[in-house]
Amino acid sequence: xxxxxxxxxxxxxxxxxxxxxxxxxxxxxxxxxxxxxxxxxxxxxxxxxxxxxxxxxxxxxxxxxxxxxxxxxxxxxxxxxxxxxxxxxxxxxxxxxxxxxxxxxxxxxxxxxxxxxxxxxxxxxxxxxxxxxxxxxxxxxxxxxxxxxxxxxxxxxxxxxxxxxxxxxxxxxxxxxxxxxxxxxxxxxxxxxxxxxxxxxxxxxxxxxxxxxxxxxxxxxxxxxxxx
Amino acid sequence: xxxxxxxxxxxxxxxxxxxxxxxxxxxxxxxxxxxxxxxxxxxxxxxxxxxxxxxxxxxxxxxxxxxxxxxxxxxxxxxxxxxxxxxxxxxxxxxxxxxxxxxxxxxxxxxxxxxxxxxxxxxxxxxxxxxxxxxxxxxxxxxxxxxxxxxxxxxxxxxxxxxxxxxxxxxxxxxxxxxxxxxxxxxxxxxxxxxxxxxxxxxxxxxxxxxxxxxxxxxxxxxxxxxxxxxxxxxxxxxxxxxxxxxxxxxxxxxxxxxxxxxxxxxxxxxxxxxxxxxxxxxxxxxxxxxxxxxxxxxxxxxxxxxxxxxxxxxxx
Numbered sequence: 001x002x003x004x005x006x007x008x009x010x011x012x013x014x015x016x017x018x019x020x021x022x023x024x025x026x027x028x029x030x031x032x033x034x035x036x037x038x039x040x041x042x043x044x045x046x047x048x049x050x051x052x053x054x055x056x057x058x059x060x061x062x063x064x065x066x067x068x069x070x071x072x073x074x075x076x077x078x079x080x081x082x083x084x085x086x087x088x089x090x091x092x093x094x095x096x097x098x099x100x101x102x103x104x105x106x107x108x109x110x111x112x113x114x115x116x117x118x119x120x121x122x123x124x125x126x127x128x129x130x131x132x133x134x135x136x137x138x139x140x141x142x143x144x145x146x147x148x149x150x151x152x153x154x155x156x157x158x159x160x161x162x163x164x165x166x167x168x169x170x171x172x173x174x175x176x177x178x179x180x181x182x183x184x185x186x187x188x189x190x191x192x193x194x195x196x197x198x199x200x201x202x203x204x205x206x207x208x209x210x211x212x213x214x215x216x217x218x219x220x221x222x223x224x225x226x227x228x
Numbered sequence: 229x230x231x232x233x234x235x236x237x238x239x240x241x242x243x244x245x246x247x248x249x250x251x252x253x254x255x256x257x258x259x260x261x262x263x264x265x266x267x268x269x270x271x272x273x274x275x276x277x278x279x280x281x282x283x284x285x286x287x288x289x290x291x292x293x294x295x296x297x298x299x300x301x302x303x304x305x306x307x308x309x310x311x312x313x314x315x316x317x318x319x320x321x322x323x324x325x326x327x328x329x330x331x332x333x334x335x336x337x338x339x340x341x342x343x344x345x346x347x348x349x350x351x352x353x354x355x356x357x358x359x360x361x362x363x364x365x366x367x368x369x370x371x372x373x374x375x376x377x378x379x380x381x382x383x384x385x386x387x388x389x390x391x392x393x394x395x396x397x398x399x400x401x402x403x404x405x406x407x408x409x410x411x412x413x414x415x416x417x418x419x420x421x422x423x424x425x426x427x428x429x430x431x432x433x434x435x436x437x438x439x440x441x442x443x444x445x446x447x448x449x450x451x452x453x454x455x456x457x458x459x460x461x462x463x464x465x466x467x468x469x470x471x472x473x474x475x476x477x478x479x480x481x482x483x484x485x486x487x488x489x490x491x492x493x494x495x496x497x498x499x500x501x502x503x504x505x506x507x508x509x510x511x512x513x514x515x516x517x518x519x520x521x522x523x524x525x526x527x528x529x530x531x532x533x534x535x536x537x538x539x540x541x542x543x544x545x
Contacts, residue, residue, distance in 0.1 A: 015403075018537040021533065022530075109536070116539070116540050
């Protein structure tokens with residue numbers, strides 16, 4: 001099945017999901033904390049847009065509601081909360097670049113290829129166009145994991161975690177036309193609670209090690225200070 | 229291929245020379261408007277070229293023949309590269325001579341002699357400009373080829389005329405890979421033409437100039453040829469962007485009406501592109517030189533994502 005045979009709306013969906021993958025890369029490589037939060041907000045908005053298009057191309061009607069939920073929660077509320085946290089933690093001008101950006105980005109590209117390779121046999125029989133998006137959403141999940149490994153800053157790691165959730169949601173929407181509404185509401189609520197808990201943790205971490213760089217958690221504070 | 233086709237191809241090649249200063253002048257004019265100035269007339273670059281053509285040529289004592297021959301080589305190589313790119317009509321005989329890889333090669337030849345000329349006289353600015361230009365271009369070229377491969381994989385040809393033909397004959401499709409390729413090519417074009425986030429074409433500030441540093445020792449008609457070549461290169465990249473990604477309006481037959489439409493369409497498209505470029509140059513500030521690799525890495529990444537999204541989203545298994 002080639003791209004030209006698809007209706008325009010479904011082509012638009014593919015473009016949107018490709019942009020979701022791009023925002024994943026932006027999240028991975030962006031050095032400024034505030035810009036990373038904005039990239040996350042854009043990713044949420046794009047996932048919401050994909051959901052809307054899936055609903056418009058004949059998915060179940062409750063997808064409109066979950067698109068609205070995604071937009072409100074992941075594109076507006078959580079970025080706003082993170083923004084406020086960054087302001088209160090005095091991190092607005094925080095810059096935390098990757099040590100070696102090029103190998104990390106190339107690793108992310110390799111993960112995308114790996115995700116594609118994994119998905120190929122899984123969906124080879126069923127000729128639905130959305131199976132292409134499953135590969136994209138799996139790559140978003142894997143790049144989110146890589147982001148949690150490669151970045152040292154706690155707030156950015158939380159963004160990686162949230163983008164994993166975005167990838168899972170995208171997979172659910174594109175492969176099966178969305179989860180039942182109850183499950184979606186539950187997941188959304190979980191994410192919100194996790195966000196609030198992370199906020200509390202940020203303050204705890206900072207109070208104990210004076211920084212949000214979680215690499216410093218590996219050291220025992222007392223001895224490290226004494227040695228220095 | 230009849231003689232009339234070749235005449236048309238020659239006319240198109242001459243049009244590149246004629247239109248190039250116009251695009252540069254239009255860009256300057258729009259930039260001046262955005263900065264609340266009245267600006268020089270749109271035709272000013274023609275007058276500058278005319279003036280320089282009639283001025284005496286001064287050559288440094290230390291200059292070798294490379295220095296005096298470089299302007300001609302740079303100018304001809306750039307012009308030849310431009311001539312292979314469909315401007316008014318596809319399927320011209322010149323398009324069959326060279327594909328996009330030859331085009332990149334011709335631009336590379338021009339850049340090689342430009343860098344040699346910069347180093348020839350032995351002034352520090354020339355050498356500095358040449359070394360910076362080579363650094364930028366070694367990073368820009370892979371990104372450009374990545375973006376180009378995305379296009380050629382879709383059209384199954386590296387020939388630009390075939391790519392444009394493919395775009396025109398197939399139904400309108402939204403291709404995610406084209407989106408990435410377009411973004412990558414825009415970034416590469418900015419770097420290759422020495423536009424603002426990478427190099428500032430209007431400055432002679434010693435610490436930042438790249439292209440201006442290399443042509444600092446030139447005067448008279450040599451300088452005119454160098455500047456004209458730079459303008460043709462800008463036009464070349466502009467035409468590459470608008471004619472590949474938005475080919476509508478280009479003539480598919482050689483009827484006078486179709487050619488006139490083609491000319492109108494390309495002037496309109498380039499005018500719009502000039503406005504976008506001017507807005508971008510007004511909004512952005514020039515980057516530090518050592519930020520340029522990150523900028524071109526982004527272009528390379530976009531090109532790679534274009535390739536991947538072509539394979540993942542458009543071909544399928």
